[in-house]
Structures are given as C-alpha cells and as structure tokens.
Amino acid sequence: MSEETLESLALRFALKNAVDHEGEANKGAVIGRIMAFDEAFKERAGEVAQVAGRVVGEVNALEVDEQRERLEDVGVLELEAKDERREGLPPLGVEAGEDVVMRFAPNPNGPPSLGHSRGMCINGAYAREHDARLILRFDDTDPVNKAPWDPAYGMFEEAFDWLGIDVDEVVYASDRLALYYEHAREALEQGLAYTCECSPESFREHKAALEACPHREEPVEVQMQRWGEMLEGGYDVGGCVMRVKTDMQHPDPALRDWVAFRLVDVDANPHARVGSRFTVWPLLDFQSAVDDHLLGVTHVIRGKDLADSERKQRYLYEGFGWSYPEVLHWGRVGVHGFGSFSTSGMRAAIEEGQYSGWDDPRLPTLLALKRRGFLSEAIMAFWVGLGLSEKDIEVSAETLEAENRKLLDERADRLFFVRDPVLVEVEGVEGPVTAEVPRHPDDPDRGVRSLVLEGEALVPRTVWEGLGEDVVFRLKDCGDVRKVGEDRVGWVSRGLSDEREGPIVEWVTPSSVPCKVLRPDASVHEGRVEASAVGMDEGEVVQFERYGFARLEEVEDGGVVAVFGHR
Numbered sequence: 378m379s380e381e382t383l384e385s386l387a388l389r390f391a392l393k394n395a396v397d398h399e400g401e402a403n404k405g406a407v408i409g410r411i412m413a414f415d416e417a418f419k420e421r422a423g424e425v426a427q428v429a430g431r432v433v434g435e436v437n438a439l440e441v442d443e444q445r446e447r448l449e450d451v452g453v454l455e456l457e458a459k460d461e462r463r464e465g466l467p468p469l470g471v472e473a474g475e476d477v478v479m480r481f482a483p484n485p486n487g488p489p490s491l492g493h494s495r496g497m498c499i500n501g502a503y504a505r506e507h508d509a510r511l512i513l514r515f516d517d518t519d520p521v522n523k524a525p526w527d528p529a530y531g532m533f534e535e536a537f538d539w540l541g542i543d544v545d546e547v548v549y550a551s552d553r554l555a556l557y558y559e560h561a562r563e564a565l566e567q568g569l570a571y572t573c574e575c576s577p578e579s580f581r582e583h584k585a586a587l588e589a590c591p592h593r594e595e596p597v598e599v600q601m602q603r604w605g606e607m608l609e610g611g612y613d614v615g616g617c618v619m620r621v622k623t624d625m626q627h628p629d630p631a632l633r634d635w636v637a638f639r640l641v642d643v644d645a646n647p648h649a650r651v652g653s654r655f656t657v658w659p660l661l662d663f664q665s666a667v668d669d670h671l672l673g674v675t676h677v678i679r680g681k682d683l684a685d686s687e688r689k690q691r692y693l694y695e696g697f698g699w700s701y702p703e704v705l706h707w708g709r710v711g712v713h714g715f716g717s718f719s720t721s722g723m724r725a726a727i728e729e730g731q732y733s734g735w736d737d738p739r740l741p742t743l744l745a746l747k748r749r750g751f752l753s754e755a756i757m758a759f760w761v762g763l764g765l766s767e768k769d770i771e772v773s774a775e776t777l778e779a780e781n782r783k784l785l786d787e788r789a790d791r792l793f794f795v796r797d798p799v800l801v802e803v804e805g806v807e808g809p810v811t812a813e814v815p816r817h818p819d820d821p822d823r824g825v826r827s828l829v830l831e832g833e834a835l836v837p838r839t840v841w842e843g844l845g846e847d848v849v850f851r852l853k854d855c856g857d858v859r860k861v862g863e864d865r866v867g868w869v870s871r872g873l874s875d876e877r878e879g880p881i882v883e884w885v886t887p888s889s890v891p892c893k894v895l896r897p898d899a900s901v902h903e904g905r906v907e908a909s910a911v912g913m914d915e916g917e918v919v920q921f922e923r924y925g926f927a928r929l930e931e932v933e934d935g936g937v938v939a940v941f942g943h944r
Contacts, residue, residue, distance in 0.1 A: 477676060478672065677704045849874060850879030892937045
C-alpha cells in the first residue's frame with residue numbers, strides 16, 4: 378500500500394480533475410486514478426467510492442481559482458510509473474520458440490457478457506504476446522441445464538472480432554460426439570471407467586459411506602454391454618451413466634467416481650445444432666479433457682471456480698498416459714454497478730418483457746456495453762490491468778468507465794445537450810453573436826461548430842431555476858449574461874466579465890433538434906442537442922459537454938436518440 382492515504386489521494390486527484398474540466402471533478406475519473414495509483418485499493422472499492430464521492434463534492438463546491446490554489450499547495454501527482462506497473466500479465470514461463478496452444482471454451486447458451494470477456498481478453502493477450510494458436514471451442518454438450526442458443530455461436534465470433542482478437546480455429550463439441558464415444562470405449566476397456574445403474578440416491582449413499590457401488594468392478598464385457606445398450610436406447614433417462622474411476626475415499630465427495638456420460642431426453646431437449654440425433658451426452662469434465670488433449674492445448678487459463686475440473690480430469694489423463702496442460706487460475710471479480718446476472722436469468726427476463734433485448738443498456742452483455750459506447754480497447758485494458766491473481770476482488774464499474782474515458786477523451790467530438798430546456802430571451806445583444814466552439818478542445822484540426830445567438834437561447838431548467846435574480850452567468854464559449862426575469866437575461870459581455878458569479882452553462886439555439894438520451898437505469902432524459910449533431914454518423918460516440926459520453930443511435934432531421942455511456 379502506498380504511503381499516500383486514501384483521503385490525500387482523493388483530494389489531489391479530484392483537484393487536478395476539476396482544474397482540467399472547468400471546475401467540475403468527476404467521481405468516476407477520481408476512483409480510476411486512485412485504483413491506478415495502487416492496486417491494493419481495488420480490494421477497498423466500496424471505501425474508495427465513498428471517500429472519492431465525498432471529496433469530489435467538496436472540491437466541486439470551490440471556485441475554480443480556489444481549486445487551483447489548493448492544487449498548488451498539495452501538488453500534482455504523476456501516475457506514469459504506476460500505470461506502467463499495472464500493464465501486462467504475469468509471464469507464462471514458456472521457452473523461446475515453444476509452441477503455445479490456448480483455448481477459450483464458452484457454453485453458448487447466450488451472448489457474451491462482460492464476465493466472458495475476461496477469458497477472451499486474457500487468452501487473447503497471451504496469444505498475441507506468444508504468437509500462440511488460439512482456439513474458440515464451444516463446449517455445447519449440455520442440452521438440458523445450459524441448452525445452447527443458436528444465435529450465440531455467431532455472437533461469440535463477432536465479439537472476438539470486435540475485441541480485436543484473432544481466433545485460429547472454431548470447434549464445436551457437439552460435432553465431436555463420435556470422438557467422445559471412442560474415448561469412452563477405451564476408458565471402459567482399460568478399466569478407467571465403468572457403467573453404473575445405481576439411482577442418484579443410491580450412489581449418494583455409497584459415496585457417503587466411502588464405498589464402491591456394485592457395478593464398479595464388474596467385468597469389462599458387462600461394462601461394454603451396458604455401454605452399447607446406452608447408445609442403442611436400451612435405458613430410460615437416468616437408468617445408466619458412465620463414471621470415471623477415482624478414489625471412493627477421496628476427502629472431496631465431488632471427486633469420487635464422477636459422471637462422464639449420461640442419457641438425455643432429446644425429444645424434450647433437442648440440441649440447437651444437432652437436434653435429437655444423440656441420446657448419450659458427455660459431461661463437461663470428460664468432453665473438455667478429451668478435447669484439450671486432442672487439440673494440443675498447452676495452457677488453460679480460467680477461473681479458480683473450475684479448479685475441481687483439473688482434479689477430476691487428472692484421473693483420466695493419468696489413466697490414458699497424457700500430459701496435462703499448464704493451468705493458470707484467476708479469482709472472482711465482482712464488478713459493482715452491473716448487478717448480479719446469469720445468462721438464464723437474463724433470457725427469462727427478456728422473454729417476460731423486463732428488458733428490451735440482449736443489448737438493453739441495463740444488462741452487462743458486450744452487446745449492451747457496445748451500444749452504450751464502450752470501446753473494445755477499454756474492456757481489454759480493464760481486464761489486463763486487473764491481472765491474473767487468484768485472490769477474489771471487488772472493483773467498481775467506474776474503473777471500467779475510467780479506462781473508456783481515457784480513450785474517448787481523445788476521440789469523441791463535443792456537443793451541447795440541454796436537458797429539459799427553458800427558452801430565455803437575451804436582451805441587449807447587438808446583432809447575431811456567433812460562438813465558434815471547438816469540436817474537440819485539444820484538436821483544432823477537427824474544426825469548430827457554430828452556434829449563432831440571435832436573441833434567444835435554451836438553457837437547462839435545473840440550472841435556470843437554481844439561479845438567483847441578477848446573477849451573472851456564462852453561456853459557454855459565447856458570453857456572460859445576467860438573469861433579469863422569469864424567462865429573460867440581459868447581455869453583459871462578449872468576453873469574460875469580472876461580474877460573473879454564476880456557473881458556466883451549456884446552451885443551444887432554437888434551431889437545435891430534439892434529443893432523447895436512453896439511460897442504463899431505464900430512465901429517459903429529453904432535451905435539445907445542437908443542430909450539428911444531425912450531420913454525424915449513427916453509432917458515433919460523442920461527449921455531451923458537462924453531461925457525459927453517449928452513443929448516437931438514431932440521427933434524423935427530426936431528432937436524435939442517444940444511449941448514455943457514463944460521465
């Protein structure tokens with residue numbers, strides 16, 4: 378942990394952020410800088426968010442000059458060295474020239490989520506670093522509990538393309554049933570597995586008693602006969618399974634003679650790709666073990682919640698004389714701000730009409746994040762920055778937003794969006810006043826957008842109603858005005874006035890167009906956006922000044938619809 382206290386870090390970063398953004402610090406940006414400064418703060422995400430929120434509020438209450446003075450007192454804290462320390466992943470430990478084969482193996486029962494993207498990004502980053510072969514393998518052999526959804530296959534491939542990760546081969550486990558059957562026969566013939574007619578309740582009793590069931594040591598001929606009957610439909614669902622022999626006295630009950638194959642009612646549960654052709658399906662631990670070997674996978678990188686899979690599969694690998702891949706695990710990451718969602722839960726909620734679809738801005742799917750204007754590079758940087766620790770951690774969604782903000786700050790053009798506008802008359806202005814506002818404050822080559830003030834302006838209602846009578850405030854990039862009535866202001870100065878005591882306010886002209894902003898909390902902010910938005914492309918991400926980043930979803934002469942990303 379740094380010698381800097383959380384309080385002092387929050388203050389220094391909040392002051393710097395406020396000075397850089399016309400007196401208004403952003404809580405998410407401050408949280409991101411604190412997390413970047415010292416990774417240990419990621420384990421205190423809740424406390425960091427609380428302190429940062431309070432300090433940002435205190436800093437934003439100061440005048441800009443006071444902010445500058447206090448920043449001079451505390452000093453600017455540079456992050457370059459700290460940022461370098463965060464980048465990259467621990468080395469794989471492979472020899473130069475050694476062939477590396479990796480795989481990402483999702484169950485395609487829904488589209489990829491932010492959680493999926495961790496495995497996609499980390500495997501992709503390692504594959505790029507080591508010029509490795511990366512396989513996208515769909516582990517789609519559970520037609521009942523995690524039934525594959527046909528569109529999901531293409532969605533994962535599209536997500537890899539969007540993330541900028543090259544996939545060398547796409548494999549479908551459901552196409553490889555014959556291979557699994559072949560290895561099942563070999564396992565039975567070699568005495569590595571057996572067929573079991575025990576009911577689940579009966580086998581649980583054997584397992585609890587640390588004793589083998591009566592089928593375990595029956596002759597190979599009997600085992601093969603039962604296996605043949607399984608394949609030929611001689612059993613009802615649940616009437617027989619194939620188990621891998623382990624140690625019935627193993628301290629972990631989950632490892633005692635685990636199930637490798639079971640019967641499935643395929644008429645009630647047809648598979649998305651192969652329909653009802655197969656009734657005998659492998660469980661994940663058998664299918665994945667065989668595929669990792671046959672595909673030559675050298676490194677498996679996955680969550681530590683799958684550590685039991687390795688312990689189970691090693692019985693099979695040792696029996697067949699195979700070498701197990703190198704395994705790296707990551708711990709659980711809880712991302713505050715996205716809630717707790719499961720793919721099946723999201724699908725049910727969509728079908729019930731609670732969400733508009735898989736790209737609903739409230740959901741943590743990659744489709745939804747992309748719709749909100751999150752960049753693929755930000756998602757990659759987020760996961761790589763968190764590293765590959767087995768420790769469970771909690772982070773704020775604002776950390777991801779901070780990564781996205783770093784990229785969008787440079788790329789996004791600026792626009793004025795006025796929420797819930799009030800039309801005010803501007804008295805005393807002589808002739809049209811043209812405000813030449815930069816499309817991007819740091820890139821003059823992008824040009825300007827022109828807002829022509831001709832006696833009327835639209836300003837945000839919340840700002841207008843909070844202004845006292847006779848208060849001088851600034852129409853951003855245009856001039857200072859004084860509030861003189863319920864819907865009137867008086868022109869004060871084209872330049873910067875010494876009289877100004879009110880805020881800097883975004884504004885638009887009556888020629889602006891209606892704009893709706895869809896929010897991740899399902900609310901809709903309505904207002905007006907400057908007319909130059911109509912010339913922009915659908916899908917472009919912009920920054921509504923003093924409001925936040927948004928992706929333009931519909932751009933028409935009659936109005937604009939945008940999806941809010943974050944501040």
